[in-house]
Amino acid sequence: MLDLTPKEIKARSALRINPCKTCQPVGAMYAALGVHKCMPHSHGSQGCASFHRMYLSRHFKEPAIASSSSFTEGASVFGGGSNVKTAVKNVFDIYDPDIIAIHTTCLSETIGDDLNSYIQDMDIPEGKIVVHTNTPSYAGSHINGFFNMMCGFINYLAKKTGTPNGKTAIFPGFVNPGDMRELSRLAKLMQVPFTMFPDTSGVMDAPMTGRFDMYPSGGTTIPEIIGLGDCEQVLALGAITGIEPAELLKKKFKVPYTLLPLPIGVEATDRFIMELSKISKAEVPYELEEQRGQLIDILLDSNQYTFEKTVAIYGDPDIVTGLTALCLEMGMVPKYVITGTPKEDFTKEVNALLERYGISDAVVKANADLFELHQLIKNEPVDLLLGTSYGKAIAKAENIPLIRAGFPILDRYVHSYLPLVGYSGMIRMVERITNAIMDRQDAACADEDLEAIM
Numbered sequence: 394m395l396d397l398t399p400k401e402i403k404a405r406s407a408l409r410i411n412p413c414k415t416c417q418p419v420g421a422m423y424a425a426l427g428v429h430k431c432m433p434h435s436h437g438s439q440g441c442a443s444f445h446r447m448y449l450s451r452h453f454k455e456p457a458i459a460s461s462s463s464f465t466e467g468a469s470v471f472g473g474g475s476n477v478k479t480a481v482k483n484v485f486d487i488y489d490p491d492i493i494a495i496h497t498t499c500l501s502e503t504i505g506d507d508l509n510s511y512i513q514d515m516d517i518p519e520g521k522i523v524v525h526t527n528t529p530s531y532a533g534s535h536i537n538g539f540f541n542m543m544c545g546f547i548n549y550l551a552k553k554t555g556t557p558n559g560k561t562a563i564f565p566g567f568v569n570p571g572d573m574r575e576l577s578r579l580a581k582l583m584q585v586p587f588t589m590f591p592d593t594s595g596v597m598d599a600p601m602t603g604r605f606d607m608y609p610s611g612g613t614t615i616p617e618i619i620g621l622g623d624c625e626q627v628l629a630l631g632a633i634t635g636i637e638p639a640e641l642l643k644k645k646f647k648v649p650y651t652l653l654p655l656p657i658g659v660e661a662t663d664r665f666i667m668e669l670s671k672i673s674k675a676e677v678p679y680e681l682e683e684q685r686g687q688l689i690d691i692l693l694d695s696n697q698y699t700f701e702k703t704v705a706i707y708g709d710p711d712i713v714t715g716l717t718a719l720c721l722e723m724g725m726v727p728k729y730v731i732t733g734t735p736k737e738d739f740t741k742e743v744n745a746l747l748e749r750y751g752i753s754d755a756v757v758k759a760n761a762d763l764f765e766l767h768q769l770i771k772n773e774p775v776d777l778l779l780g781t782s783y784g785k786a787i788a789k790a791e792n793i794p795l796i797r798a799g800f801p802i803l804d805r806y807v808h809s810y811l812p813l814v815g816y817s818g819m820i821r822m823v824e825r826i827t828n829a830i831m832d833r834q835d836a837a838c839a840d841e842d843l844e845a846i847m
Contacts, residue, residue: 410764414733417528417538419445421496424542427591429612432490433459437498452801453597453809460484474511495525502529524549534734539567543638553622553646561587562624566631570598575812583669588617622646631655631711633736656814657715684816695827700724707731707780708799710739721750735760794829
């Protein structure tokens with residue numbers, strides 16, 4: 394670990410060391426997997442597709458299916474039109490998806506492949522669909538790829554018939570299947586007819602049945618995506634991930650939207666529930682009131698351990714914003730809050746949140762990396778780390794507890810089944826954070842006792 398001064402850290406702008414993000418195609422592939430009977434297709438080399446599939450499979454512990462245009466040197470020089478046309482024909486013939494969702498890679502973006510023209514020249518079987526989006530890996534992050542792929546589906550499929558379908562479109566953001574299940578549960582409890590788009594529940598958390606189903610039962614259906622233009626309104630969750638597809642749907646079909654933070658923590662979940670209540674005109678059921686009351690009781694009980702404990706939070710922007718709000722509600726002090734996604738709206742949102750709680754000396758940065766976070770922690774340590782698996786080297790080096798949350802988590806199991814969102818998600822996080830702090834205190838007391846004996 395190099396020792397750099399804060400000035401030297403600030404000066405490093407053209408290099409990322411241990412990035413706090415991955416590339417756009419990973420997000421595009423995940424969004425496509427949230428559509429029923431969809432085959433994500435990587436327009437680039439086989440190595441790119443293999444990396445993106447590996448990343449998703451290691452996080453979800455589920456097979457992430459995808460096909461590839463299989464670029465070689467020839468395609469790199471003359472273009473990948475022939476490759477993608479052959480690939481689409483083979484995928485429909487062999488794997489029989491209802492829809493193929495093509496995303497680009499560094500290589501195809503650099504040589505300037507015109508996928509729209511390629512798709513128009515394809516001989517697509519009757520009843521089948523091909524859509525695409527552009528996802529240059531050298532710009533943005535997997536979050537950009539996720540919402541770009543959503544926009545691709547909307548551009549190709551969504552229609553407005555003039556007859557409202559009475560549904561609310563819920564854009565859940567880049568979250569786990571367990572979060573999407575919890576959001577669906579809350580919407581059903583509040584009696585809101587909805588379309589979740591995309592929806593990876595039932596796909597990336599499919600049950601073991603004894604046989605391999607290439608296309609599990611989950612995912613947003615094609616008719617549901619077509620019907621997005623007839624929805625009454627959109628609830629877009631996450632200011633960074635939800636704004637682009639929500640704006641597109643409003644621009645094309647005049648569907649109004651409400652932009653909400655991811656419902657992580659008490660206040661954000663309250664806002665989501667009250668927005669659902671406004672839509673359905675239904676009373677909040679006792680089941681939710683009881684769960685919220687339990688959460689408040691847990692916060693009061695645990696406050697003696699969490700109050701004014703400092704925390705470093707890192708990961709995807711909307712998740713990090715939600716986790717920052719959660720920590721503030723626990724009485725903790727977010728000291729360093731970073732994301733690798735280059736979106737300055739993130740810093741404005743987090744700083745406004747911190748200002749409400751009277752915290753003015755936190756370091757909040759977008760387009761940052763974990764090397765920089767490590768330097769900050771070396772200069773001024775924190776009590777807890779909250780983020781993805783890639784922070785474990787920092788946790789080990791500085792002897793700081795790490796609570797894993799967000800994407801990717803590569804070295805733990807079951808996390809993708811359990812929600813971060815809603816009251817139940819916060820109950821889970823309060824339990825994990827509080828127990829980690831107590832374990833650290835117990836270890837410190839044991840060390841003091843040992844020293845006294847020696």
